[in-house]
Amino acid sequence: MFRDALLLVVPISLVSLLAGCGQEVSVPATVRPAMVVQPVPSSQSMDSYPGEVRARFEPELAFRIPGKVSKRWVEEGERVKANQPLAELDAQDVRLQLDATRAQVAAAEANLQMVRSERDRYKTLMERQMVSKSQYDNAENLYRAGDARLRQLKAEFTVADNQTGYAVLRASQDGVIAKRLVEVGQVVAAGQTVFTLAADGEREVSISLPEQNYGRFKIGDPVSVELWTQREQRFPGRIRELSPAADPRSRTFAARIAFAGGKVPAELGQSARVFIAAEHNVPLSVPLSALTAENGVTYVWRLQGDNTLKRTPVQVGAYGEESVPVLSGLQASDWVVAAGVHVLHDGEQVRPVDRSNRAVKLAAKE
Incomplete structure (x- = not known):
């Protein structure tokens, strides 16, 4: 009887043990993190032109x-x-000319002294009525001519002297x-x-504008400038000068960009890039890694208010190196998953984080 009882107890114990193990295996599902980003204006929002830092005045x-x-x-x-x-x-030739003019001035001074004496003598004789008035007038004219000749030669001497300095x-x-x-x-x-x-003082950026876009630019238009040595920062500027004629070789129009802010650490000859707002409507863009496709339809995973995912079809433009413009299907306030999109499914709940692994809180929609 003891043997039969033992055989009966052992299966019951095993059943109880298995039941207890089944309760311990039941673990709640974890919510996976998902890196999310918001669409940003496409790079097509700005037209960029390469340039060079130049001096404001270049005599x-x-x-x-x-x-x-x-x-x-x-x-x-x-x-x-x-x-x-x-x-x-x-300066040998100009020095010789200066010497020749100096000699002419000396000769003119001697001649003036002689005609002055002759005029004074005739004046005395005329007062004594020993010569006629016409003879005195002739001596007076010779004196005036000699004086004018001396002034002329002195002016020529000054010019020759200046040319020596030139x-x-x-x-x-x-x-x-x-x-x-x-x-x-x-x-x-x-x-x-x-x-x-290149005179000290203000610095500018010289760029060339294409012929087909020249008409939409005007002096005073705001721009932003990026220096090659400081690519993380853009400096405000404006179009200060536009050439009215195209370069005969490149068929582009020269333009000068003045910095609008305070002192800018721009050195002569530095490479720069000038950004000017595009005239057309600018689409949003998302990273290439945010896109996936199925049955010929391109879509992204859009994050909803309860942190669940919704597969959202989008229409995209030409693919870039790192991003692609989204022509329709998204708004600027949306959040989309930017990595690991091939393992997600519709309605899945995720924990949204940004690129720095910080939690993202969605703004409440009205």
């Missing part, structure tokens, strides 16, 4: 007289001060030599550009 320096360059004291990119000598012409080209103001166009031994004409000076 072209030239000799005022022709001649052969005998000396050059500065190189391209060198900083100069106002009135600093930059280059010099062979043989040395000097900087008009503080700045940097942006371009050098001559070498020692080169013969230059009067007014031929020798150096381009």
Whole structure:
């Protein structure tokens, strides 16, 4: 009897043990995290144009007289001060001309002294009625002609003296030599550009606008500027100058962009990019990783107010490197899953987080 009772107790114990194990296995399902983002304006919202940082004032320096360059004291990119000598012409010819004019002035002074004495003598004789009035008038005219001739030669001497000084080209103001166009031994004409000076002070960005878009730009339009060395920041600016004629080679129109804010850390020659608002309606865009497709239909996983997912069909535009424009199906206030979309299903509840793994709270909709 004891054996039969033992056989009966053992199955009952096993059943109780199995029942207890079944209750421990029942674990609530975990809510998986999902990285979500909001649609942003597509990059098509801004037209961008490459440019170069230039000085606000860039005078072209030239000799005022022709001649052969005998000396050059500065190189391209060198900083100069106002009135600093930059280059010099062979001034032998202008010095000879100055000497010749000086000699003519001396001869004219001697002649004037002689005709003055002659006029004074004739004046005394006329007062004594020893010469006629016409003879005195002739002496007076010779004196006036001699005096006028001396003034003329003195003016010519001043011009020759100035030209001697013009043989040395000097900087008009503080700045940097942006371009050098001559070498020692080169013969230059009067007014031929020798150096381009980038004056100290304001900095601007020079860009070229395409012919087909030129008509929609005007002076004063707001823009933003991105410097190559500070790509994380954009500086406000405005269109200050528009060329009225296209470049004959590139068929583009030159434009100058002035910075609208305070001092900008822009150096001469730096690369820059100018962003100008597009004139057409701009679509929203989402990351490429947010898209999935099934049976030829493209859709995203949109987060609803109760943190559940809804498969939302969308119409997209041309694919970019990292994002794609969404032409219809989404609003700017929506949140969409940006990663792992191939393992999700409709109605699934998730825990939304941003790219920094911080919890995202959806704004309550009215």
